[in-house]
Amino acid sequence: MTAAPDNLTQRTIDFVKSSSLGEVSGHDWWHIYRVYNMALYLARKENADVFIVELAALLHDIDDWKFNAPGSCRAHEWLTQCRLEKNKIRKIIDVIETVSYKGAGEPNKAATIEAQVVQDADRLDAIGAIGIARTFAYGGCYGREIYNPYCPPVLHENFEAYKKNQSHTINHFYEKLLLLKNMLNTATAKVLAVERHAFLEKFLAEFFAEWNFNTGSGTSEIIK
Ligand code: ADP
Ligand code: NI
Numbered sequence: 001m002t003a004a005p006d007n008l009t010q011r012t013i014d015f016v017k018s019s020s021l022g023e024v025s026g027h028d029w030w031h032i033y034r035v036y037n038m039a040l041y042l043a044r045k046e047n048a049d050v051f052i053v054e055l056a057a058l059l060h061d062i063d064d065w066k067f068n069a070p071g072s073c074r075a076h077e078w079l080t081q082c083r084l085e086k087n088k089i090r091k092i093i094d095v096i097e098t099v100s101y102k103g104a105g106e107p108n109k110a111a112t113i114e115a116q117v118v119q120d121a122d123r124l125d126a127i128g129a130i131g132i133a134r135t136f137a138y139g140g141c142y143g144r145e146i147y148n149p150y151c152p153p154v155l156h157e158n159f160e161a162y163k164k165n166q167s168h169t170i171n172h173f174y175e176k177l178l179l180l181k182n183m184l185n186t187a188t189a190k191v192l193a194v195e196r197h198a199f200l201e202k203f204l205a206e207f208f209a210e211w212n213f214n215t216g217s218g219t220s221e222i223i224k
Contacts, residue, residue: 008082009051012058015078019062025141026134027061031125035060039121045188048113052088055079056095056118064100105158108183116185123180124189128196131177132203139169146170147211173204 013036020029039057043050059075075096079089095115099122110116125131139146145168153174154167165175181197184190 008084009054009058011082012055012078016058016062019074024137026137027064031134032058032061034125034130035118035121038124039118042117042121042186042188043114046113046117046186048117049091052091052095052114053117055092056099056114057121059092060096060099060118060122063096105155108185110185113186120184120186120189123184124192124196127177127180127193128199131196132200135172135177136169139172142166144169147207149211170204170207173200 016032017029020027020032023029036054036057039053040050042048043053059078062074062078063072076089076093079092084092091112091114095112095118098109098111098115099119108119110119126134136146138144144166147170148168151167151171153171154165155175165171167175177200178197181190181193184193
């Protein structure tokens with residue numbers, strides 16, 4: 001385990017907090033805060049390097065492909081500016097680069113225990129009640145329909161297809177959220193995912209029961 005030099009963790013918290021103010025798509029500071037705490041918990045349970053995990057968790061969304069130009073490297077710039085040793089910067093960036101979900105057909109690339117822990121923490125925040133709240137926040141932010149019964153669920157074979165998809169928000173449960181429980185790395189996260197996954201299923205069952213109430217198929221006779 002390595003200790004944080006010059007309270008770098010606290011300085012990074014302040015940096016990330018100020019960078020994510022006003023973010024309304026479910027990737028706000030509180031998402032980072034939850035992932036940071038969960039990653040720390042998993043790191044201790046799974047004997048990962050706590051310093052690498054903390055920094056990677058704090059910086060994991062700062063260069064996200066959805067909100068930045070390709071090749072964005074604010075995490076790297078920040079750590080360099082803070083004069084962290086090069087080999088540690090490399091380890092942190094390696095974690096960040098492997099964390100993000102790229103669609104059902106893309107392989108899971110988290111190779112080190114540090115990357116696995118941060119990826120699991122991020123994915124646990126994408127399921128359960130909080131995951132549902134974030135998903136509808138994202139859908140609202142990008143003007144997506146809540147649901148459209150004429151668009152059946154789509155899974156994507158590769159990252160390009162996943163990125164392009166503009167479907168309704170319920171589709172995101174099928175293209176991502178319901179798949180996450182089987183894509184977790186660590187034993188600790190797999191246990192935590194059980195209830196969160198069950199909650200997704202319960203939510204969908206209730207959603208469709210309400211939607212289909214007295215229409216049978218979900219689409220009424222007169223509205224096509
Ligand atoms: P990752 O952190 O693996 O890169 P994302 O940033 O793509 O994952 O997704 C994080 C969360 O943002 C999702 O779990 C979901 O709540 C929301 N989100 C991302 N893409 C969509 C989408 N197309 N529709 C609805 N919610 C989405
Ligand atoms: Ni995230």
